Amino acid sequence: xxxxxxxxxxxxxxxxxxxxxxxxxxxxxxxxxxxxxxxxxxxxxxxxxxxxxxxxxxxxxxxxxxxxxxxxxxxxxxxxxxxxxxxx
Amino acid sequence: xxxxxxxxxxxxxxxxxxxxxxxxxxxxxxxxxxxxxxxxxxxxxxxxxxxxxxxxxxxxxxxxxxxxxxxxxxxxxxxxxxxxxxxxxxxxxxxxxxxxxxxxxxxxxxxxxxxxxxxxxxxxxxxxxxxxxxxxxxxxxxxxxxxxxxxxxxxxxxxxxxxxxxxxxxxxxxxxxxxxxxxxxxxxxxxxxxxxxxxxxxxxxxxxxxxxxxxxxxxxxxxxxxxxxxxxxx
Numbered sequence: 001x002x003x004x005x006x007x008x009x010x011x012x013x014x015x016x017x018x019x020x021x022x023x024x025x026x027x028x029x030x031x032x033x034x035x036x037x038x039x040x041x042x043x044x045x046x047x048x049x050x051x052x053x054x055x056x057x058x059x060x061x062x063x064x065x066x067x068x069x070x071x072x073x074x075x076x077x078x079x080x081x082x083x084x085x086x087x088x
Numbered sequence: 089x090x091x092x093x094x095x096x097x098x099x100x101x102x103x104x105x106x107x108x109x110x111x112x113x114x115x116x117x118x119x120x121x122x123x124x125x126x127x128x129x130x131x132x133x134x135x136x137x138x139x140x141x142x143x144x145x146x147x148x149x150x151x152x153x154x155x156x157x158x159x160x161x162x163x164x165x166x167x168x169x170x171x172x173x174x175x176x177x178x179x180x181x182x183x184x185x186x187x188x189x190x191x192x193x194x195x196x197x198x199x200x201x202x203x204x205x206x207x208x209x210x211x212x213x214x215x216x217x218x219x220x221x222x223x224x225x226x227x228x229x230x231x232x233x234x235x236x237x238x239x240x241x242x243x244x245x246x247x248x249x250x251x252x253x254x255x256x257x258x259x260x261x262x263x264x265x266x267x268x269x270x271x272x273x274x275x276x277x278x279x280x281x282x283x284x285x286x287x288x289x290x291x292x293x294x295x296x297x298x299x300x301x302x303x304x305x306x307x308x309x310x311x312x313x314x315x316x317x318x319x320x321x322x
Contacts, residue, residue, distance in 0.1 A: 013285055086306045087097065087105035087280050088198045088227050088245060088315075 003074045007037040010080065015039070017072060018079045030069055037077070040069035091202060091246035093302065096295045098158035101286030103137035106198035106225055107315040108273060109280025113138050113197065116223060116271060116317060122146040126192035129153070131181050131212065132199025136163035136174065137284050142195075143173040151191075153179040162286045182207040186215045194222040198315070201227045201247050209263035213322075221321050223271070228253055228316045230276075237309065244301060253316055265320035273317050277310045 010029050017025045017039065027039030097105045104110030117138075122128065126148045130139040133152035143150045152174050154160050160178045167174050179185055181196070181203050194216055200208045216222055229250045233241070241250055251259065253270070260268050 012287060085102075085280055086107075086277050086303075086310065087102065087109075088093075088107065088201070 003037075003077050003080060004032070004034070006080050007032040007074070016081050017077055019072065019076045020078045021076070025072065027069055031071075033071075035074055036071040037074060038069055038071045092294070092298055093245045094156055094202060095158075096298050096302075097134065098156045098162075099288045099291050099295055100299075101135050101158075101162050101288060102280075103135050103284025103286075104280050105134060106280065107227075107277050108225070110137055110141075110284065111280075112225070112273060112317075114141065116225075116273075117141065117145065117195075120146075120193070120223075122148050122193055124148060127151070127190065129186075129191040129194045129215065131184075131194060131196045132202075133163055133176070134159050135284070135286055136166045136176065138195065138197060139163070139174045139176075140166060148193075150174045151177060151186075153177045153181070153184070155180050158288065165286070182211060184211045184215050188214050189217045190215045192217055192220045194220065195224075196222070197225045198227065200224060201250075202245070204248070205251070205259055206262070209259055213264045216322075218322055221319060222265070224318045224320070226251075226256065226315060226318070228256060228314055230312055230314045233312055237312065241305070241309075241313065244298075244305060250313060256316065256318065260318065260320055265322060267321040269319045271317035271319055273315075276314050277306065 007029060011032055012029060014026065014028045017037070019025070025039060025041060027041035029037055030040050031038035104113065106113075122142070124147050126146075128142055128146075128148050128150045130136075130142065130150060130152045133139050133154045136152050139150045139152040142148060150173070152163055153176075154163065155178070157178065160176060163174075163176045167176060177185075181199060194212055196212070212222060227247075227250060229252045233250060238250060242248065257268055
């Protein structure tokens, strides 16, 4: 399944995205475009210290947006998976 | 009494939201020899993932109860295309609406700790058949916790106390269980695969904040608070 389709399948869910450069992002997918997925970081099940969320400025392939979190270019993504989390 | 942490699990609709997650549930239950004719109670069923597994794997009579209306709604939704397999009931573990000696097998996955523990254990003992067995998977203190940490944990999860393994044994005995085994599992809190989600729309910001707080606490204190899987008989 293409990264695009995987993003669509996980829309609204909290995922862990691993990029080709090794960076890992955790957040809820808020929007999927042809070349970009938008995730809302630092909320939801994130905060495992897996990566630096920042505000997206200055990162190659990243765009910031209001309300939808920040965007990651689909071409930069190596893998996408729903997160594991600790619960009682 | 409302519990914000249980609201969180209910609104996010996370299946397998207990230590070890659904993987551990499957591992534990695969070793159980549950017969077709046996009646099974999944107390604190949440969105019904374990009940679905029990019904499918053993073809037994499963009753799933939960106190949270959103959990019940989502459990009902899970079984709507297969209504015969699991009976979903809204109910309170502290005061069960079942006859004495109703169930051959009972499972409670991180449920009792959120209730009045003594009351619930007595209720479960009441509805379990004399030759039945019960499996509990519950939060357990790994070492002496400072008063401050106890207070923090109790406030965060809306619970009254965090029992040690020995304290669980005592309470289980008081409820009438005489044979108490510990199922061999990694006691330290292990991750639940979050792959069974039925999330509500428009989740309040407070619940996201609570999730953050929960994550923080787990990151810092997971060596202090673990869990045990108990298997008990009369």
